[in-house]
Structures are given as structure tokens and as C-alpha cells.
Amino acid sequence: MGVGKSTVGRLLAERLGVGYRDTDDDIVASQGRAIADIFVEDGEPAFRALEKQAVRTALAEHDGVLALGGGAVLDPDTRALLSGQRVVYLSMDVEEAVKRTGLNAARPLLAVNPRKQWRELMEARRHLYEEVATAVVPTDGRTPEEVTRAALDALELKEA
Numbered sequence: 382m383g384v385g386k387s388t389v390g391r392l393l394a395e396r397l398g399v400g401y402r403d404t405d406d407d408i409v410a411s412q413g414r415a416i417a418d419i420f421v422e423d424g425e426p427a428f429r430a431l432e433k434q435a436v437r438t439a440l441a442e443h444d445g446v447l448a449l450g451g452g453a454v455l456d457p458d459t460r461a462l463l464s465g466q467r468v469v470y471l472s473m474d475v476e477e478a479v480k481r482t483g484l485n486a487a488r489p490l491l492a493v494n495p496r497k498q499w500r501e502l503m504e505a506r507r508h509l510y511e512e513v514a515t516a517v518v519p520t521d522g523r524t525p526e527e528v529t530r531a532a533l534d535a536l537e538l539k540e541a
């Protein structure tokens with residue numbers, strides 16, 4: 382969360398001259414509610430079910446760059462769908478994460494004690510990110526443009 386998937390995903394799509402899509406945006410559009418409201422009103426399991434369907438639909442319909450939410454990889458079927466795709470894992474350390482997400486109430490899982498929550502989520506998820514990734518791109522101390530360039534290099538893709 383907060384590493385720059387949505388920001389860099391959009392830039393990467395621009396550089397490649399392909400479309401961009403973000404499963405969180407798809408969920409917000411189809412539900413007509415913010416992510417935080419879905420968590421509060423329906424709970425996390427309901428959000429994960431929507432997310433699983435959103436990823437499945439986007440992977441079937443969309444040919445370009447797709448940004449996922451940080452928890453999408455928790456679902457084993459989603460991880461299976463990602464195999465055979467180019468998947469970039471953007472990484473950062475906890476202090477950078479707190480800077481990027483600190484004052485933003487849009488991420489319900491970081492609403493209370495963000496530093497501790499972020500560390501715990503990463504401990505639980507890091508191996509899943511590593512499992513699905515075909516490229517790992519560190520983002521600490523890099524601008525979104527620099528991260529995008531590093532992602533293009535890691536994927537061995539050229540700008541359009």
C-alpha cells in the first residue's frame with residue numbers, strides 16, 4: 382500500500398503507449414462507493430470478493446498495464462491468474478510507506494497505527510509478492526518517473 386502501483390502504473394502505460402486500468406478504481410466505479418466505505422459497511426471479506434472478481438474481469442478484458450490493490454495477491458486463484466503475466470513488485474521500506482500513506486484516510490487497513498500495521502501486513506504478504514513477481518523494483522529515494530524507467534528496464538520493454 383502506498384508504494385506507487387497506481388501512480389507508476391499510469392506512467393508505465395503512458396510510456397508504453399498502452400491502456401491503464403486499476404482494479405480499485407473498477408470496484409469504486411461499479412459499487413459507487415469509496416474503498417473505505419466498502420470496508421466499513423460490508424467488511425474486508427466482502428471487499429476481497431469484489432476484488433477477486435475485479436481482477437479476473439480486468440485480466441480477461443484489458444490488454445495493457447493493470448494496477449492491483451496491495452491485498453489482491455492474498456487470493457490463491459488471483460495468484461494463479463497472475464502466473465504467465467509480467468508482474469512487477471514495487472518495494473519500499475516502512476518509513477517511506479508511512480510518508481506516502483501517512484496523512485491519507487483512503488486506506489482503511491492503515492487507519493490505526495500505520496507503521497505497525499504496514500509492517501505486519503508486509504510480514505504476512507512479502508512471500509506472496511515474491512511468488513507472483515517476475516520483476517522486483519525498489520522505489521525508495523526514486524521519483525515515480527525513475528521507478529517507471531526502472532520498471533521498463535526490469536521488464537526489458539522499450540518506450541513506444
Ligand SMILES: Nc1ncnc2c1ncn2[C@@H]1O[C@H](COP(=O)(O)OP(=O)(O)O)[C@@H](O)[C@H]1O
Nearest residue numbers: 382383384385386387388389481520523524525
Ligand atoms: N516514487 C514515489 N516517491 C514519492 N511519492 C510517491 C512515489 N510513488 C507514489 N508516491 C505517492 O505515494 C502515494 C501513494 O501512491 P499510489 O500510487 O496511490 O500507491 P499504491 O497504488 O501502491 O497504493 C501518492 O500520494 C503518490 O503520489
Ligand SMILES: O=C(O)C1=C[C@@H](OP(=O)(O)O)[C@@H](O)[C@H](O)C1
Nearest residue numbers: 382383405416450451452488489
Ligand atoms: O493492501 C491492501 O489490503 C489494500 C490496498 C489498497 O490499494 P493500494 O495498494 O493501491 O493502496 C486497497 O485495495 C485497499 O485499501 C486494501
Ligand SMILES: [Mg+2]
Nearest residue numbers: 386387405450
Ligand atoms: Mg493503488
